[in-house]
Amino acid sequence: MLLNGTQALNTPFRLQPLQVEALTMLRRGTQVSRTDLANATGYSRSTITAVTNELIELGIIEETGDGESSGGRRPRVLRFRPDFGYIVGIDVGATGFDLAVADFTGAILDRATCAIDVREGPEPVLALIRNKLLSKLTAGGLSQDKVYAIGIGVPGPVDFAAGMLIAPPIMPGGWDGYPIRKYFNIPFPNAVVIVDNDVNVMALGELRGGAGIHHRHFIFVKVGTGIGAGIVCNGVIHRGVDGCAGDIGHICVDQDGPVCHCGNVGCLEAIAAGPAIAARGLDAAHTNRSAVLARYTAAQDGRLTAIDIGRAAAEGDAAANEIIQDSGRTIGEVLATLVNFFNPSVILIGGGVSAIGHQFLAAIRRGILHRSLPLATRHLRIDISPMGVNAGIVGALALAMEHVFAVEDT
Amino acid sequence: MLLNGTQALNTPFRLQPLQVEALTMLRRGTQVSRTDLANATGYSRSTITAVTNELIELGIIEETGDGESSGGRRPRVLRFRPDFGYIVGIDVGATGFDLAVADFTGAILDRATCAIDVREGPEPVLALIRNKLLSKLTAGGLSQDKVYAIGIGVPGPVDFAAGMLIAPPIMPGGWDGYPIRKYFNIPFPNAVVIVDNDVNVMALGELRGGAGIHHRHFIFVKVGTGIGAGIVCNGVIHRGVDGCAGDIGHICVDQDGPVCHCGNVGCLEAIAAGPAIAARGLDAAHTNRSAVLARYTAAQDGRLTAIDIGRAAAEGDAAANEIIQDSGRTIGEVLATLVNFFNPSVILIGGGVSAIGHQFLAAIRRGILHRSLPLATRHLRIDISPMGVNAGIVGALALAMEHVFAVEDT
Numbered sequence A, B: 001m002l003l004n005g006t007q008a009l010n011t012p013f014r015l016q017p018l019q020v021e022a023l024t025m026l027r028r029g030t031q032v033s034r035t036d037l038a039n040a041t042g043y044s045r046s047t048i049t050a051v052t053n054e055l056i057e058l059g060i061i062e063e064t065g066d067g068e069s070s071g072g073r074r075p076r077v078l079r080f081r082p083d084f085g086y087i088v089g090i091d092v093g094a095t096g097f098d099l100a101v102a103d104f105t106g107a108i109l110d111r112a113t114c115a116i117d118v119r120e121g122p123e124p125v126l127a128l129i130r131n132k133l134l135s136k137l138t139a140g141g142l143s144q145d146k147v148y149a150i151g152i153g154v155p156g157p158v159d160f161a162a163g164m165l166i167a168p169p170i171m172p173g174g175w176d177g178y179p180i181r182k183y184f185n186i187p188f189p190n191a192v193v194i195v196d197n198d199v200n201v202m203a204l205g206e207l208r209g210g211a212g213i214h215h216r217h218f219i220f221v222k223v224g225t226g227i228g229a230g231i232v233c234n235g236v237i238h239r240g241v242d243g244c245a246g247d248i249g250h251i252c253v254d255q256d257g258p259v260c261h262c263g264n265v266g267c268l269e270a271i272a273a274g275p276a277i278a279a280r281g282l283d284a285a286h287t288n289r290s291a292v293l294a295r296y297t298a299a300q301d302g303r304l305t306a307i308d309i310g311r312a313a314a315e316g317d318a319a320a321n322e323i324i325q326d327s328g329r330t331i332g333e334v335l336a337t338l339v340n341f342f343n344p345s346v347i348l349i350g351g352g353v354s355a356i357g358h359q360f361l362a363a364i365r366r367g368i369l370h371r372s373l374p375l376a377t378r379h380l381r382i383d384i385s386p387m388g389v390n391a392g393i394v395g396a397l398a399l400a401m402e403h404v405f406a407v408e409d410t
Helices: A017-028 A034-041 A045-057 A122-140 A180-185 A198-209 A268-272 A274-286 A291-299 A306-314 A318-342 A352-356 A358-371 A390-401 B017-028 B034-041 B045-057 B122-140 B180-185 B198-209 B268-272 B274-286 B291-299 B306-314 B318-342 B352-356 B358-371 B390-401
Strands: A013-015 A061-064 A077-080 A086-092 A096-103 A108-115 A147-154 A192-197 A218-223 A227-233 A236-238 A346-350 A381-384 A405-407 B013-015 B061-064 B077-080 B086-092 B096-103 B108-115 B147-154 B192-197 B218-223 B227-233 B346-350 B381-384 B405-407
Touching (some): A108 A122, A122 A180, A147 A180, A180 A192, A198 A218, A227 A318, A274 A306, A274 A352, A318 A358, A358 A381, B017 B034, B108 B122, B122 B180, B192 B198, B218 B352, B318 B358, B352 B358
Parallel strands (some): A086 A147, A346 A381, B086 B147, B346 B381
Antiparallel strands (some): A086 A096, A096 A108
């Protein structure tokens, strides 16, 4: 039940349903006793003891005396064995990747960041990632054969079941349909390799370790070069039927708007994403509507980024402020529609443009509240992602961890 | 796990997790053997035998010899005992209700339809429903104490956990906050009473017995006096954090549009629902743009319904056709946004206005396909709800059935 749809993967460990349930609890909580497991699953203490003893014999978990005492001697609690095995999270962006190796207790053992250019194509980029990972494992004395899962976030549409990108707009040069899973299974034959869209991975990071941790239904919105959403429904990532749920960047917001790189007109990201903000800023600089932006443009070889528009707005520049207000309001109006439809408890705004300044968040909030139903916004929180750049790597590790154990076929 | 959030209900039967899982399988399939249960749950045949024997002893299920043979003697299959108990489904509309009594095998034992006016307030209306139900039970010789669940769909926003309506626009006169659950628990003390929004109930009907039966993610759209959606995500109804998910009628589609009864301007239902279609038809009749509609208006004491506009369009009336095209296209454009966001495999259109004619469905389809991403519409089916008026009652029975058995607290 927990791992629907992953039966085709080479899941490293196939176990009984109750064993999988116990391990799921263990990886989500640091202090889990047999009594906790019995209470949570509804099974008897003796059944739980039998199941956990098997997991101890298999070398997956161990017993420690570190539980919190409620008066008497400290209860024995269960945890993953730190030397049981390792998981890897990889967060691939257009210009760099972030990589982490962790054990099953959740401790990060090593981490690396490296510049890349995804336009060079899959083989040189993946070789760089693989070699960096192998060198980190060697340096830490960690066995390659004990890497049981690799979770990878990539900036494009993903066929989740197949573990590959599908026609990614910002990743030309052979990424379309490239077998990323197979590439990593050669050096890591015991690992299940999971590839997912970067925004889904960031949403998962917030769900497991960030602002989404106590929320069953939320939306993570990445505003950067494009605009996309990661949807958490009932505590799991909602990918939709074709794996493209959350692809909100091409929702039409203005029938008479600018032409988008997708060919349609008036798409949300053609009006409100980073490049649109920068282009409007350049226009303001060139048409003498903003002295501040004209100064920035002159100092930066005629270039501006969305962050520059944010800096100008913070300096009190009216034109820059208007651009940010427009972008935020437009994003907010689309999110108002999604709030009425989905009724989430939290909307988290992440991605590079989310750092543009507080006026941006304020405009998004106003846009949402202006057109959402009062009932749907009664408990709604709208915030900048507190995990920031870490959401991707935390999510990639969680993605890996969630696919190590599955129920055996009978 | 199956019944999260229902722990506070007076669920009639609290059982072990595997017993609940077995009963869930039994109520979804007519032919379930112990081997089927073992295969589906991952538990051993002997564990399954122990669990099902207990359920037989409790008088909940029985064994029959009706399984399909694969060569040898016909395998014994399990099913609910027809005399174990009864469930009730009630589909309440603004002007009438539909009621059905069924046993746990899914057989409908009796059914009734009755005219009401919900504006009379909860007590006279609920008394009518209760009395009709009691007389049906008496006539069938069915014990009131064996009614274990009552599922009720109502046309307004529902606080699902509390089992009551919250500020329903078309149900004034005391419905707001009226304790419907408690009202039915007096004559039916052994029943769990579940109240839900009518569109959610219709979506559940399609999920369990209609066009949604093989789909994990779909959207049911009711177009009538208002416009609302029932969302199925991962095989369950998605109600959102405040229970108002799917309330798409007040999404803004035209900043310069007409004022809606909610007070905002340009809401979807102010432009595209039944009353808006009828009002535009009347306008066409009064301004001599439609001879057909003028004739209908004269013959009907100056009144028109959305269905009349559909009839006129079918007669070839250009003005009527344009109204239907506009309404369908506007609904389709909102659904395009939701398709990009949610990536469902099916969209079902139900409610009174869905019977308006094939041009309406065609316009909705065009509106969706015009602005959805190609990847998100690759497998998308868009159809008129095949269950029609039965979706509500089938859904209300399913809603009841799904809350009879829950995992016991430990």
